[in-house]
Amino acid sequence: MLYICAxxxxxxxxxxxxxxxxxxxxxxxxxxDTRTSRYLLDKHNITYKKLVAxxxxxxxxxxEKVLSWLQDGLIITQISDAGTPGISDPGSRLxxxxxxxxxxxxxxxxxxxxxxxxxxxxxxTPHLFYGFLPNKKTSRVKIINKWQVVDYAVCIYEAPxxxxxxxEDIIETLGENRKLIMGRELxxxxxxxxxxxxxxxxxxxxxxxxxxxxxxxxxxxxxIIVTDENCITIEQINTLKLLLTELPPKKAVTLTHKLIGGNxxxxxxxxxxxxxY
Ligand code: SAM
Numbered sequence: 001m002l003y004i005c006a007x008x009x010x011x012x013x014x015x016x017x018x019x020x021x022x023x024x025x026x027x028x029x030x031x032x033d034t035r036t037s038r039y040l041l042d043k044h045n046i047t048y049k050k051l052v053a054x055x056x057x058x059x060x061x062x063x064e065k066v067l068s069w070l071q072d073g074l075i076i077t078q079i080s081d082a083g084t085p086g087i088s089d090p091g092s093r094l095x096x097x098x099x100x101x102x103x104x105x106x107x108x109x110x111x112x113x114x115x116x117x118x119x120x121x122x123x124x125t126p127h128l129f130y131g132f133l134p135n136k137k138t139s140r141v142k143i144i145n146k147w148q149v150v151d152y153a154v155c156i157y158e159a160p161x162x163x164x165x166x167x168e169d170i171i172e173t174l175g176e177n178r179k180l181i182m183g184r185e186l187x188x189x190x191x192x193x194x195x196x197x198x199x200x201x202x203x204x205x206x207x208x209x210x211x212x213x214x215x216x217x218x219x220x221x222x223x224i225i226v227t228d229e230n231c232i233t234i235e236q237i238n239t240l241k242l243l244l245t246e247l248p249p250k251k252a253v254t255l256t257h258k259l260i261g262g263n264x265x266x267x268x269x270x271x272x273x274x275x276x277y
Pocket of ligand 1: 009010080082083084085086087088089111112113114156157158159183184185186187188215216217
């Protein structure tokens with residue numbers, strides 16, 4: 001059996017009893033960085049038999065070894081440096097390889113950074129987990145652009161040296177009013193959870209260099225206006241945006257309403273809130 005086991009994302013106590021039991025009886029623990037994992041295992045007095053490094057660059061090679069260990073009847077558990085393996089972390093190639101060869105894989109669930117932020121976000125919409133955006137600005141903006149009008153939240157991971165650039169790209173692409181939620185250093189001493197428009201969040205980060213350090217999750221809130229009686233659909237917003245590139249707001253609203261309906265007041269409010277169009 002191969003176990004895929006979640007570990008804490010900061011607070012070392014965020015580990016399940018089942019994770020501790022499984023790690024204790026594993027013949028081999030696969031981990032990204034043996035030093036990081038040794039620290040966690042020692043903290044929980046887990047006496048391990050063997051630690052083997054599995055990372056992005058040797059996942060295929062180790063997967064072959066894992067297969068032979070499983071054929072010998074050994075218990076193998078994979079962990080990553082933090083959180084759930086396979087979530088912006090190594091693990092998917094190992095899982096595919098082991099499954100293709102007929103062995104069982106079982107998850108040991110636990111901490112995950114974006115799920116932690118979602119749990120306190122107050123959102124009850126569907127969500128998309130994207131993970132890390134590409135390094136190149138053009139590729140990054142191209143992807144962010146897909147989330148102009150969506151009825152789901154988008155969860156992304158970001159590194160500290162790119163957090164400012166990332167929010168600037170969001171402002172450039174989705175507008176300064178797009179609502180964001182930032183989760184920084186979740187479960188750690190300097191945990192910060194900050195909600196607000198993209199520009200306000202950028203100001204908040206720029207105003208304090210401490211807010212530019214650590215690990216980040218960003219949630220881009222859905223962009224769809226819903227009220228009790230009425231809502232503007234994605235189709236209506238897209239039409240309105242297109243017309244706003246050529247027409248003044250009032251005309252664009254009237255034409256959108258004529259073409260595909262929609263509440264005129266809500267459409268007009270939308271144009272006021274998104275003046276950059
Ligand atoms: N597998 C992990 C999970 O389940 O969330 C994610 C691993 S990924 C390599 C690391 C990224 O996750 C960080 O760069 C950061 O974006 C996010 N992350 C991890 N721990 C975090 C924390 N305590 N607070 C905020 N973000 C965190």
